[in-house]
Amino acid sequence: MRPYRQLFAALVLSLCLIWMSGCVGSSAPTKLYVLTPAPKAEANPPGAEETGSPVLGVGPVRLPGLLDQPQIVTRPSADEIDRAEFDRWAEPLADTVPRVIAENLAALWGSNRVAIFPWDSAQPVQYQVVVDVMRFDGAMGGDVVLDARWRIVTTEGRELAVRRSVLTQQTGRAGYLAVVTAMSRALASLSREIAATFETLSRAGGDARTEAARSPTGVDWCGDQGSGSARDLQRSPAQTRSNK
Numbered sequence: 001m002r003p004y005r006q007l008f009a010a011l012v013l014s015l016c017l018i019w020m021s022g023c024v025g026s027s028a029p030t031k032l033y034v035l036t037p038a039p040k041a042e043a044n045p046p047g048a049e050e051t052g053s054p055v056l057g058v059g060p061v062r063l064p065g066l067l068d069q070p071q072i073v074t075r076p077s078a079d080e081i082d083r084a085e086f087d088r089w090a091e092p093l094a095d096t097v098p099r100v101i102a103e104n105l106a107a108l109w110g111s112n113r114v115a116i117f118p119w120d121s122a123q124p125v126q127y128q129v130v131v132d133v134m135r136f137d138g139a140m141g142g143d144v145v146l147d148a149r150w151r152i153v154t155t156e157g158r159e160l161a162v163r164r165s166v167l168t169q170q171t172g173r174a175g176y177l178a179v180v181t182a183m184s185r186a187l188a189s190l191s192r193e194i195a196a197t198f199e200t201l202s203r204a205g206g207d208a209r210t211e212a213a214r215s216p217t218g219v220d221w222c223g224d225q226g227s228g229s230a231r232d233l234q235r236s237p238a239q240t241r242s243n244k
Contacts, residue, residue: 032090033072033180037103038188056105056198057128059117061098067136068094072176075137087176097133097187104191127154129194138182141174146186152198161197165190 066073070092071083089096098116106114115123131150138144145168152161167189169182 028086030086030088031176032088033176034090035093035096035100035180035184035187037100037107038184038191053111053113054126054202055113055115055123057115057117057119057125058102058105059098059128059130061094061101061117061131061133063094063097063133064135067133068092072179073137074140074176074179076139081137084176093136097136098131100184100187101129101131101191101194104188105195108191108195125155127152127160127198129153129198136183136186138169138171138179140176140179141171144169144171144179144182144186146183146190148190150190150194152194152201160201163193163197165193 066081069083070088071085072087072089074082074084076082102114102116106112113123115125117128119125129150129152131148133146133148135145135147145166147164147166149162149164151159151163153159167186169185169189171178171182
């Protein structure tokens with residue numbers, strides 16, 4: 001009977017170790033985070049919901065491969081990346097980022113005429129903003145940086161505006177929640193720049209495709225490549241709001 005007792009004792013010990021490891025693991029539960037749109041009270045321009053106003057589609061939005069993972073990524077230095085073990089995104093950033101941009105644009109215009117890629121034929125899209133995110137991370141207790149190249153094009157592929165936005169937001173304190181909150185603010189700033197540009201193009205009307213304007217940061221707005229003449233577009237009220 002001794003071998004059976006030893007086997008039974010070994011089995012009990014194994015079960016105890018498994019139970020103890022489960023208790024240790026439960027001491028550090030996973031926390032889930034999500035990016036959020038800016039408060040809808042920021043802006044609500046009159047006349048934004050006009051009959052026949054164009055529909056703007058948001059997307060595709062392309063993100064770096066290092067962000068295509070559930071773990072939140074921080075950058076303690078220029079050439080170093082940290083991945084959180086227990087702090088993760090509630091959904092992929094590839095889904096969250098375009099949705100937050102679209103919600104911000106809808107709030108800025110007071111309109112629902114914003115679609116998210118891929119859109120269906122029920123809501124025909126006349127223009128779309130394509131975004132290539134080069135960097136979207138930050139340092140714990142430091143700054144979050146959103147570096148994005150984006151362009152507004154027609155559904156036929158005609159390029160109306162091109163810009164690169166490098167936006168910085170301070171986290172203000174340590175912790176992943178502060179990093180995520182700063183990332184949401186950075187997306188709000190990007191959304192305001194997109195809204196201001198689209199409003200300028202809309203005001204230009206039929207000449208928008210042959211217009212070019214220089215932004216306050218010195219980045220060129222690019223219109224039709226074949227256009228032989230261009231004039232500076234005046235800053236719209238939405239651009240003024242975005243700088244406040």
